Structures are given as C-alpha cells and as structure tokens.
Amino acid sequence: MLNINFSKLRKKRSYFWILSILSGLMSAAVWYTPFIILVPIIFTPLLEIENLLYERGAKRSTWALFKFVFVSFLICNLGVYWWIWNVASWLSFLAWLINTALLTLPFLVYHTIKKKSVDKLGPFTFVCCWLAFEYLHKYGPFAWIWLDLGNLFSGVPILVQWYEYTGVLGGSLWVVLLNVWFYQVLFQQRGLIGFFLVLFIPSVWSFLLNFGTYSTDKSITVIAVQPNIDPYAQKLNYKKTNTSAKDTYMASDLQFERLMQLSESVLSHKVRLILWPETSMVSGFEDAYIRRYDEINTIRNWYKKYPYISILAGADTYTVYGSKKGSQEAYHIEGLGYIDAFNAALFTKKSAPVEFYYKSKLVIGEETMPFSPALSSFVLDLHGTPRPSVKNHDIKVLETAFGVKVAPIICYESVYGDYVGDFVRKGAQIITIITNDGWWGNTRGYQKHLNYARLRAIEHRRPVIRSANVGVSAFIDTKGSIYQKLDYDTMGALKGEVLLNNRLTFYSKYGDYLGVISMILTIFLILSQFVNKEDEDEQKTSSGDGKKT
CATH class of the missing domain: 1.10.1760 (Arp2/3 complex 21 kDa subunit ARPC3)
Structure with missing residues (x-):
C-alpha cells in the first residue's frame, strides 16, 4: 500500500x-x-x-x-x-x-x-x-x-x-x-x-x-482512391486568407480525370467496389437531374467493360426550390433561388438509378450551427459550392452489383459508434468511410480520425475501408489492424481483398446501453436529493411539533 x-x-x-x-x-x-x-x-x-x-x-x-x-x-x-x-x-x-x-x-x-x-x-x-x-x-x-x-x-x-x-x-x-x-x-x-x-x-x-476469428471465407475486392488534392489551394476556389486561389486551383474536370486515372491504374475484372473520397466530385450536382451530368455518364461507360463494379463517391449535391423556401434549412443563392445543399455520397452501378446518401453528423462551425438558422452565416464557407445545410435522417445501406451490403459513412460520422451500428443492424457487411482530412494539415487530427475507424471495426467486427482525399486511406480488418494504407500527402489507389462478416456483435445489437x-x-x-430534502423537512417539522407539545 x-x-x-x-x-x-x-x-x-x-x-x-x-x-x-x-x-x-x-x-x-x-x-x-x-x-x-x-x-x-x-x-x-x-x-x-x-x-x-x-x-x-x-x-x-x-x-x-x-x-x-x-x-x-x-x-x-x-x-x-x-x-x-x-x-x-x-x-x-x-x-x-x-x-x-x-x-x-x-x-x-x-x-x-x-x-x-x-x-x-x-x-x-x-x-x-x-x-x-x-x-x-x-x-x-x-x-x-x-x-x-x-x-x-x-x-x-x-x-x-x-x-x-x-x-x-x-x-x-x-x-x-x-x-x-x-x-x-x-x-x-x-x-x-x-x-x-x-x-x-x-x-x-x-x-x-x-x-478469435471474426470474418467469413467470403471476400470482395475493393479499390480506395486517394487523389491528394490540396483542399485549400487546389480542390476548391478558397484560401484561409479569403483570397482567390486562381493560381493553384484545379478545375473540377481535371480533378475528376485524376480520380478516373487512379482507379484505372489498379482496376481489374475482380474489383467489385470503388471508393472515392468525400466531396471528390466538386462540380455541384442538382439531384433531380443527376443523369444529365457528364461525370455520371463517364462512370456509366465503365460498366460496358466492368459490369460488376459499383462506385461510391463523395459529392456536393443540392435541391432547388426556386422562389419558395422548400424547407426550414433552405437558404437563398443568387441565380438559383432557395436550395437545400448536401454533403452526399453517390452510389452507382449498372442498370440502376443513382442512389444518394446524405451526411447526418454535420461538423459544427464548418457545416452547421446549433439553435438558430440566423447563426448559419457564421458557418465557414469551405466548399466553394453550396455549403451543406441539411442533415440526413435515414439510415441507408447500399447494395453492390455483386450483392454485398455497404455502410456509406461520411467523415465525422465515423466517430459515432452507435450510429455506425445502425447500418450494421440493417445488414451492412462492410463499413466504408469517405473523408477529407486535409483541412487540418499534417497534424494529429487526421491520425486520430484514422484510429477511430479502427474502433468501429472492433465494435462491429466489420472490415473498414477508408478513402481519404489527402490521406490516410486504409484497409482495416475486424480486429482493428491496418493491413494496407497510403500515407498522408500521397497520391495513389489501394486495391485489396476484404473478408466479409454477417455476425452481429453484442454492441451492434444493443448499442450504447452503458x-x-x-x-x-x-x-x-x-x-433522490429532492426526496431526501422533503424527508429532512418533515423530520424538522415533526421535531418542532414535539417540542411545542
């Protein structure tokens, strides 16, 4: 002692x-x-x-x-x-x-x-x-x-x-x-x-x-792309100094071309899923007319040669309402009218309409402000396209052309264990995370965010595939071990076999019961403190009455 x-x-x-x-x-x-x-x-x-x-x-x-x-x-x-x-x-x-x-x-x-x-x-x-x-x-x-x-x-x-x-x-x-x-x-x-x-x-x-063993013998081949496009100087027409980034800005079509080239560099007929990072497609898509965009049609041309691949890609999307405010969160953009904007994941596969998943856990200060829409003016404009304004309230599990069910987690959502569990409870066999951690620079931020993904793998005994804009992209097994990764500030694409799992863990079933x-x-x-106080008051009253008697 x-x-x-x-x-x-x-x-x-x-x-x-x-x-x-x-x-x-x-x-x-x-x-x-x-x-x-x-x-x-x-x-x-x-x-x-x-x-x-x-x-x-x-x-x-x-x-x-x-x-x-x-x-x-x-x-x-x-x-x-x-x-x-x-x-x-x-x-x-x-x-x-x-x-x-x-x-x-x-x-x-x-x-x-x-x-x-x-x-x-x-x-x-x-x-x-x-x-x-x-x-x-x-x-x-x-x-x-x-x-x-x-x-x-x-x-x-x-x-x-x-x-x-x-x-x-x-x-x-x-x-x-x-x-x-x-x-x-x-x-x-x-x-x-x-x-x-x-x-x-x-x-x-x-x-x-x-x-222990926490996966089946069934597997799927996945590609995770890391385009390494600087979010301040290249990706968006934005700098922290609020000045133009014209000298370094990479046009959206060139960014898309890089995504395609990196994917094709490792693409084969065994591949069943390709991941592109958060907001990797920065043109800004109006969701009602998504089939009209050149990028979507270019992706669909892939299916002629690779009919079994599916693509999950981050994108900025929006819904246009015109002169009427279509929702409480909608805000006005000159030339468009009122819109709702989304930090979205687009999911495409052969002979199927484009599916959308909208980010739910928005980052305070960057994507949302609490309490009042009046505070929305303080949200940082980091996107160049309409900033996200609406949270998703639907848990959507996506199914690849090969029949594998995928949890499409966007960035900060990966910190929420029970939220990820909602996807697992709905049948997700793998967890995919698309993110852009470049905003923080080469700091502890992206390192911790990567490690938190390892905890999601353990909690739900699901493999995690992470596609990050500037890093770190990684393949994580069901024990939280990283077995493939691309370092920060590196351009490239990972391709690997991912072992599937269908078993629900105790935590997956019951969430944050603790x-x-x-x-x-x-x-x-x-x-109980209020009850104790009432008992004390009654004792004092009884004691006083006894003395008077």
Missing part, C-alpha cells in the same frame, strides 16, 4: 492550482499513445480537489470546483485538438471554451449530489455522472465527442478487443474506474487489490479475444 502523507501539501495555498494544472497536462499527454500509461491518474488530482472542497464545507464550493476543473480541461482541450486552428482560427476559441465548460458538468453534478446526499454516496457516483454525460453529449447541440475517454485506446486496439461488447463507453468506464480506484489508493490508502483487478482483467480479456443505464442512475440520484 502506498504510504504518502499529503497533510503538509494540502495546507499550501497553491495546492489546488498545482493539482488542476497537473491534471490538465496529464489529460492532454495521455492522448499521445506513448503516454497511455497515464490513463489511471488523469482525473486523480481533480477528485482530490473535489473531495477536499467537500470535506472542508467551503462556501461556494461548486464555483471553486468549477474554476479548477475548467482550467484543467482547457489545458487538455488545447493540448489535444489545437489543430482545429488550421480550419477556423476565431471559431476554434469558441469550440475550446464551450467544450471545456461542458466537460466540467460531470464533476459539478457529482459534487452537488455528494453534498446533498444523506448517506454520503461514494466516488463511484462519479462513474455514473461521467458516462451519462458522454452519452448525452453526443446528442446535444454542441456534440464534440472527440474527447470521449474510450477513444484514448484507438492507437492500441489490442487493449480493447472487448469493445465488441461495450463500445467506446466501455473504455470510458474503464478509465474512470481506474481513476476512482487509484484516487483511493493514493489519497485514502485503500483499494490496491481492486485497482489491479480493474487494470488487468480487461487487458487479459482483450488479449484472449484477439485470438450510457442509457448510467443516465437513468444519474437521474435517479439527482431526483
């Missing part, structure tokens, strides 16, 4: 600030894989702060706790995803501040419950509060689940093969439990055996699951 005397340190005025900053630095560092060993201690300093404020009965203790936790998470936010500055300098400040404030909520709710609880609920209440927060946060107006704790293990999938049972929330549960137990070991001198059990049991379980359970428990704990 650790035998450390913190009494002298606790008397120092700077003690709380040291703990706050230390927690922030560790919470930021742990997102870099070499520092994953810090996982059990990232929240330990904050739990110490919370407990001392509680024990001392400090006035305005909730406000005091908010200050220290806010500073800690602000350091974490800046350290983990500083790279969003490359996309939106002024909006990044807003993102950091809002997400930091939201991350304080589990600590504040836990502290409030603890202060008002008659039976002095232990620190494990914090586990419920944190999991409930992560679950609800993904459905909120400022959903940014990049920092969900279960994502910490995206770079070391061998540790979390059991995500097929729990999803990422299981990893969050593991992290918070480790911190709660380590806090007891370090500051309360108890719980050492429990800590090691929580540390090693999931690790051993994951190691054993890694020996979040639902935690939310119910947290609501119960909050409501």
